[in-house]
Amino acid sequence: MWRTPDPGDATMAALGHVYDRGYRRFLRVAEAIVRDGELARDVVQDAFAGAIRGRFDYRGDGALEGWIWRIVVNTARNAVRDRALSQLPLDEIDDEQATKNGRSPGGELRALLAVLPERQRLVLFLRYYADLDYRRIAEVLEIQPGTVGATLNQAHAAVRRALEEVPR
Amino acid sequence: MNDLDLVLVEVLEEDVPYRRDAQPDWADVLSRARVGVAASAGAAEPARVGSVPRQPRWLRPAAACAAAALAAALVALVTPVGGAITRGLGGFSDWLTGAPGRPAPAAEQRRFDVAGARTWAAFPEKPELRELLRVGVGEASYSLYGFRSGNAVCLRLTVRGLRRAGPLLACVARSELERSRELVIPVKASVGLGWVGDPPRVAQALVSFGFVAAGVRAVELGAGPGASTRASVANGAFLHVLDGASGGETMRSGVAVGRDGRRQPFRLAVMRSDERSGRAGLPPRGPARVERMVTGGTVGWFERRESRGESLDPALRRQLGQGPRIRIGSFARVIQPDPADFLRLVVAERAGNSGEICTFLLTRGGIGGGCTPITRAFARGPVLPSWGFSGAGQQFWIFQGVTTDVVARVEVFLATGERWPLPLRDNVVLGRIPAVKMPARVVAYDRPGRVVGVWTIRGPAQRGPRPKGDWHVVGRVNAEPGPSAVLSKASSTSGGACVRLELVGRSTSLSCYPRRFRSPIELQIQNTRLAAFVYGRVRSDVESVELSYRDGYSETLKPVDGLLLHAVPARQARDGHRVTLAVGRDAEGAALGRQQLGSGR
Secondary structure: OOOOOOOOOOOOHHHHHHHHHHHHHHHHHHHHHHHHHHHHHHHHHHHHHHHHOOOHHOOOOOOOHHHHHHHHHHHHHHHOOOOOOOOOOOOOOHHHHHOOOOOOHHHHHHHHHHHOOOOHHHHHHHHHHOOOOHHHHHHHOOOOOHHHHHHHHHHHHHHHHHHHHHHO | OOHHHHHHHHHHHOOOOOOOOOOHHHHHHHOOOOOOOOOOOOOOOOHHHOOOOOOOOOOOHHHHHHHHHHHHHHHHHHHHHHHHHHHHHHHHHHHHHOOOOOOOOOHHHHHHHHHHOOOOOOOOOOOOEEEEEEEEEEEEEEEEEEEOOOOOOEEEEEEEOOOOOOOEEEEHHHHHHOOOHHHOEEEEEEEEOEEEEOOOOOEOOOOOOOOOOOEEEEEEEEEOOOOOOEEEEEEEEEEEEEEOOOOOOOOEEEEEEEOOOOEEEOOOOEEEEEEOOOOOOOOOOOOOOOOOOOOOOHHHHHHHHOOOOEOHHHHHHHHHHOOOOOOOEEEEEOOOOOOOOOEEEEEEEEEOOOOOOEEEEEEOEEEEEEEHHHHOOOOOOOEEEEEEEEOOEEEEEEEEEEOOOOOOEEEEEEEOOOOOOOOEEEOEEEEEEEHHHEEEEEEEEOOOEEEEEEEEOOHOOOOOOOEEEEEEEEEEEEEOOOOEEEEEEEEOOOOOOOEEEOOOOOOEEEEEOOOOOOEEEEEEEOOOOOEEEEEEOOOOOOOOOEEOOOOOOOOEEEEEEOEEEEEEOOOOOOOOOOEEEEEEEEOOOEEEEEOOOOOOO
């Protein structure tokens, strides 16, 4: 679904198209970052509103969707910082699950995910929730593609350790 | 994907479920951006008007080559040879200017008149039935009648000797016959009749019928190459009956044979609820790019509450008001974009001053529609469109829409290269599109001729998972009042599962799921005028599903074989009481996932 942009791609219609097509994925990544469904909705809406206001800043030097993903991720990160939510680990349902499954691999992993370094979490979310490839993740996070792979490996290694430490 | 990935994916899937029901709200985005929604489309501010990028270059090279080859084959088929044959044989002039067949028996005409009187979209002129064909197959007798009424040309099939068999009615616009260069125009294909079983699922006969051009000597239909059987042909029509069609055969193609022995192949669109096929692979034609983006805008006469079209028949108003579904307000008008056709659209305000615009399509088959907040209706563009078909075997889809005042005309482009205007009047566009010629593109223009809206209708060529193998009944429930429903399950071509909800004697809905669950519960609602059903699939670890309703009522249900089917109590199937949330729980009662349901009303 990625394409080479044409000049003037960040028109209202193009933004609306990206919004319409990717809304639920944007929402999911935002929710993964802010850990709050309602706040995530605000993040996506505000991110696209910001994209509309700043659409003339889009230079066409990358995919429009990548540019928007960057805005969504940054808006979500700012929301976390603004509301001091970065250490809020789990939502209500997950609390219930964590209690019941506290010693299960799933429960351990959820707890681990909440405390992974931010970059590792973002790479995981963009890889698994947004289904972006390494190149696009690198564009969104403004890092090198090689760094994406290395970061993902670090996250996987942490997950593997967590699994091995789960009492059988 | 290794074990670690699998565990990780599973945890991530559960951690933040995919919110299938989450609804985008572009109007809210515009509001936050302080762009606003236009009060009048004619006074669009610069921020809302701009060019739209060219269509994405998503077509893969191989697919593009295949599509081009198919398109070339199609053009070769319908243009030189087909055109020459049709011109030589005289087209459909018998239907356009003459009176094919003979007058129908008086008793049949009376039955038809009574049925017409009960229909809200009554024919513009009193139709006089002409008897075209009468055939006996097995124990049953089939009679095909035809008639013209205004711009509609219709065929009606009646059957004696079979239970649950018709009558069937299908129409095309007169203009379709005028412009067609085909030898055959099917209007119904592979319609099952004489259903038996519990639930009724086995058809005792499968019928297809349509118009034929003058001079066509024979028509053959087939489910595949080399397996064709002859249809009866007379008086400008054909009728094909496959007796004992319990094997689920589907007629997919046909051949028309002229007097000189020349043969012209044609295709049939398969429009069954569990199977669809069309011209998959052909690219859509016509403008793909919006030249002037307009958001917001109004339907001037609706805002001013002007008495356009016709008033709403009190009996129809009562019918719309029955049941729990949608209550319309005092202002409602019936618009008939083509005065010579019987398709009409009710445009109404919703009761309670909710700021919503409601539309209901009136056809011979019934009424269907819904409401949308005006602030959202035109947030993406100047047309609020919808399209689809109603009834098994239909070969034509209906495109309908309400436009803002900025739209001056609407045109449809077919995969065959043909194009024609869709009837537009009083901001309502309403017309038919042949399914076998899809994908189609509907294009809206403003007064200077700039493209202000484009919709691609893939129709039966829509890609996606399909059911395969046998269907197994998983559950059945009765709604009181309302229909009974049967839920069945089959494998899917994607490796997942397909479920089919049959509202017995009324309609069938099909959903196919991917192998992987997006969330532990994946439910949907089927509303009818008098009842509502919640159904769908749940993950294997979901032991119970708790439904919560807006008024505080809740109930807990047990899935069967990974599926859920529930008839919502009648008192809960109305505004203010509807189901709003489903929570899937494991054996210990722990919540595994939740899903918002319905419109929140």
